[in-house]
Amino acid sequence: MALKRKDLLGIRGLSRDEIDEILNTAELMKYILIQDHKRTPHLQGRSIVTLFYENSTRTRLSFELASKYMSASMANVTAGSSSVAKGECLIDTGKTIESMGVDVVVIRHPVSGAPHILAKHVTASVINAGDGINEHPTQALLDMFTIRQKKGTINNLVVAIIGDILHSRVARSNIWGLTTMGAEVRVAGPATLMPPDIEDMGVKVFYNVDEALKGADVVMGLRLQKERQMKGLLPSIREYTRLYCINKERMLLARKDALIMHPGPINRGVEISSDIAEGEQSTINEQVTNGVAVRMALLYLLTRRNKDAVY
Amino acid sequence: MLCIKNGIVVDGINPEPYKADILVDGKEIIEIASEISTVADVTIDAAGKCVLPGFVDAHCHLREPGYEYKEDIGSGTRSAAAGGFTSIACMPNTHPAVDNAALVNFIKMRALEERAAKVYPIAAVTKGLKGEELTEMWELKKAGAVALSDDGKPIMNAGIMRLALQYARGFDMLIISHCEDLQLTGDGVMNEGYMSTVLGVKGITRAAEEVMVARDIILAETLKTPVHIAHVSTRGSVELIRQAKKRGVKVTCETAPHYFSAADEWVDGYDADTKVNPPLRTADDVEAIIEGLKDGTIDIIATDHAPHHRDEKEVEYSLAASGISGFETAFSLAYTHLVEPGVISLHQLVEKMSTRPADILNIDGGRLQVGKTADITVVDPAKEYTVDVSQFHSKGKNSPFHGRTLKGKVVHTIVDGRVVMENEKILV
């Protein structure tokens, strides 16, 4: 038993053992998901709240189902981005939720570091479901889980992450996780969407996507937010697509059995072509299933910590 | 009469400290001698301590009028006195902004009611700090403004900045420039670099500061007029100023204690008390700032004391207010990071915290000399202590140095011959 944390705020700082334990537990949880009777008592009597300051149907639903499959009481709070701007105090909101007897708060927030601030001020466990451009740890865990299930191991695999690295919390969490697990991580994208000094995080930087794809075992696309073009970071979506879209032709450069991953939702034909997204190598739908298993594992492991502390 | 006995005097003139007593009558220093036998009404024993000219701060924010929930002239001057500052120059970015003579007079009047430190108003360069139209600089000077600045905001329009430097020259008014290109800052909230990448926080490129430092140097150089660069924080800025000084440009500059005591790694954990503008830079910049202080490129240390309310800091990092409550740690940080490791002498620190700031602002103070005003700060260089923001006299408890152990502490502060702090206790 390695995971003894109160919170899961990011992949940064997680040890190999901790990641292994989460992924191993997720294997067990995945069995529950393929049963007809999807109900276990793991979280009986536990109370979980999702606190979302940004819309995300899929992540919120994934947490909700994970909680319900394990018999927890759960509620969703949708605060919306406007309440951040209005200055409603995050700490006050957190304390109010906690006062209602909540064991785990799952937070999504447009500001990097918001879950860290919340975690400092509440005794409940906090799970980061995406903070600003910082991290999205449960996404990275489900990605790593998917890779491990498909490839048997993460160690020594070549993983190419393609697209808007600068604004991607998925990329950042995956970089921390995959490098910890022994993969060679390559990042590729336009220079205006590449964070400074990212090499020092242990990745190889490519501005030419073809170079990055050569011999890759896993190719991970990222969602391109259309507003990046409006901010002047890209001259046009058209040029982006011509240079960086993951398509059939480019995929010939990767290994034949390479996985194609994407956190969704997809901009078809922008960062990834439709045929590739739906092709045999794509794990996109399986990633969604695995997301529930990984979140079940995390909720179980974090609340078990609480139990240990109480008894 | 007041006599400060047995202290080591660092007077701001002689590079060598010497043991002497100082006798004060009324507001004036009347004798400095190795042993004064005159019986004074009040005697302060400064054995084992250093007696310095009171510190002069060329850059602070007192928040009155308009933001009294952050700080007011009462709490701000008590905080200054606790930090050993006897004269402070406050920035005009209040609400309303100090861009007219009436407001300059208001601040002077309020400062006379609160007598813990002498307050010198800095007035705005442009009306409403909007960067568009020049203020009535002559009237502001007549009312008592000691310098002009739109601090908090840059003057983005180079044409307006040039006109301001030109017009102010006619009245010998110094312009203090907050160097920041807002287009380059964008929505950044910490230094751009490896740490911003690691923490997933939008970065502010050092270029945002440096292109404006370069611009203002060039404007001052072509006009042959002085300019003062506020809160220098990067290696590039130090180098630009070093080269400009070599060419004879009349540029002076300041840095703040946090730029030689803290770096962007401190942002890890997202504690908004580390949020300040310009942002905490890298360890390499810290090194360059220290070199600049050592070789004289950086003329003075100013606090940029920027108190904020707890509620503005205990929030998400990018939503938090920028600034550090700086009066009460300034000397200790400078002593710990500059004097103790032998980078500069205590005499040189006095030059940077008392003598030069007084000269740059052209105000009284900065030297201990017979006939001069008795603005005196007594420090205990041996005292180690742990910073505790709950003990701050400032309303602003926003300091990233909370919990840090520092060496060197201010123990007594004397303003115009009055003891305003004795044994670390504020008396006013």
Ligand SMILES: [Zn+2]
């Ligand atoms: Zn400023």
